[in-house]
Amino acid sequence: MDGIAAYLFATVVLLGVAACAALALKRMWSLDGLPDLSRLDNSPEEKYASMSRLFSLCDIEFLRSQPGYTLQLEADFRRRRADVFHLYLRSMQRDFEAIHAAARMMAAQGIGSPELSARLVELPLRFRRTVLVARCQVFLYKRGWSAPSISVGPAVEAMFQLRGHVDLSAVASAA
Numbered sequence: 001m002d003g004i005a006a007y008l009f010a011t012v013v014l015l016g017v018a019a020c021a022a023l024a025l026k027r028m029w030s031l032d033g034l035p036d037l038s039r040l041d042n043s044p045e046e047k048y049a050s051m052s053r054l055f056s057l058c059d060i061e062f063l064r065s066q067p068g069y070t071l072q073l074e075a076d077f078r079r080r081r082a083d084v085f086h087l088y089l090r091s092m093q094r095d096f097e098a099i100h101a102a103a104r105m106m107a108a109q110g111i112g113s114p115e116l117s118a119r120l121v122e123l124p125l126r127f128r129r130t131v132l133v134a135r136c137q138v139f140l141y142k143r144g145w146s147a148p149s150i151s152v153g154p155a156v157e158a159m160f161q162l163r164g165h166v167d168l169s170a171v172a173s174a175a
Contacts, residue, residue: 130155
């Protein structure tokens, strides 16, 4: 039974990764007009810095040391932290998609640096891989596993690098 369960789990994970990759590729190459870039700032590191602190083991240890601690209390705590993380992650994905759409528009019109086209493939893949790994780690965290290494640093770095290639005034005038 363990072999069958492992096989089914691996199959479900593989199908999920394939579906995410197909959706990501579809989004990557569709140009649906000017993206909303008004909410973006120049410092995504600051905006998303608190994400990694959501899974501090010190918080769990403190919770366990409190009178009235129960396993259910810890499970609720973990679930709420994971929910907040997912909200941050969705915001980060919207920001990245907006930046990526602007970069695609620039590349399609021949605006921007020569390396922009190469970065349009590499950076979204790095971003999406990091997001997928973080989602898997959060899934395990919600089920009681320790997760001190949940990091979206590579995703933030990919967003920051792509943002460095985007000239918002050029995108606005090209649209």
